[in-house]
Amino acid sequence: MSGLVRWGFLGAGFIASKAMAPALREVAGASLQVVGARDLARAEALEPVRATTSYAEVCEADDVDAVYISLPNDAHLEWVVRALEAGKHVLCEKPLAMNAAEVAQIQAAADRTGLLAVEAAWNRWHPRTRRAEELALEMSGPRSMAAWFTFPGVPTDNYRLEARRGGGALLDVGTYAVAAAHWALDADVFDVDVASANVGSTGVDLTTTAVLSCGAGRAEVRSSFEQPESQGLRVESGDRVIDLGSQAFTSWRAPSELLVVEGGVGGVGGVGGIGGIERVETFEACDAYQLMLEAMSARVRGDDAWLLPLSTSWQVAATLDAIAAFATSN
The missing domain is CATH 3.30.360.10 (Dihydrodipicolinate Reductase; domain 2)
Structure with missing residues (x-):
């Protein structure tokens, strides 16, 4: 695709409101089309074109190219996969999923749909x-x-x-x-x-x-x-x-x-x-949030830009799993 990259947000919490929405406003060739949150007023506060209380509406919207997810960790897998299957590229807050097995499911969905799924480990773009x-x-x-x-x-x-x-x-x-x-x-x-x-x-x-x-x-x-x-x-x-x-x-x-x-x-x-x-x-x-959004938007348009590979997210998740397992068993 070319031209404007239209973003939808799932969640309107602290990072979405204080960091990501302001950063997106500084990204040339990108817009915040719709925000979905349980509290409609919080969604509207991010100043999107429109707001909703339905996450599914954001994922299924015809005027959304990419979805950013900042929901609690246990909701990441479900909504990353649902957004991918609805034809949207996805940028999801860290940790990308609860464990390495869930990251592997996200990798499979990304491979199946041919779309981007990226962990929003923002400091990696600094x-x-x-x-x-x-x-x-x-x-x-x-x-x-x-x-x-x-x-x-x-x-x-x-x-x-x-x-x-x-x-x-x-x-x-x-x-x-x-x-x-x-x-x-x-x-x-x-x-x-x-x-x-x-x-x-x-x-x-x-x-x-x-x-x-x-x-x-x-x-x-x-x-x-x-x-x-x-x-x-x-x-x-x-x-x-x-x-x-x-x-x-x-550093921000x-x-x-x-x-x-x-x-x-x-x-x-x-x-x-x-x-x-x-x-x-x-x-x-x-603003490394802005740099991350610029890179993601560029890739959505088909331009070249560095993104954190899903393979790296899986490796980190596997190490987190191993640490947790060792600590629990000793």
């Missing part, structure tokens, strides 16, 4: 993340990495505290850390060496930590709903360190920096010691 991935791939020898995303407190009425709806810290913020482990170590598959979880009264993990290993090295990941607010991502090898700093995953509309240390002695973890040369790469303020 220029700093793209640069960090490039630098990590250049590293030689064994690598180690640490990634964490923690914050205290989730409202008691939020689905993130409901196990049956895909709640828990691992599936919410742990996806950032585990995805980073995959690209930092260029790993398709990880072994879970150690994993533990603190499960709250509602049955979801409030904190999960894990140590992962692959042929390229070792990764430590941590996610939490009960620890002080903190984010970090650091990758080390014998010849380089890269560190994304305190807003490792959520603000300048950002990437610390790189070259050389030094001491092997993995020793970079930055004797002889290490530091530099700071800077990145202008940008």
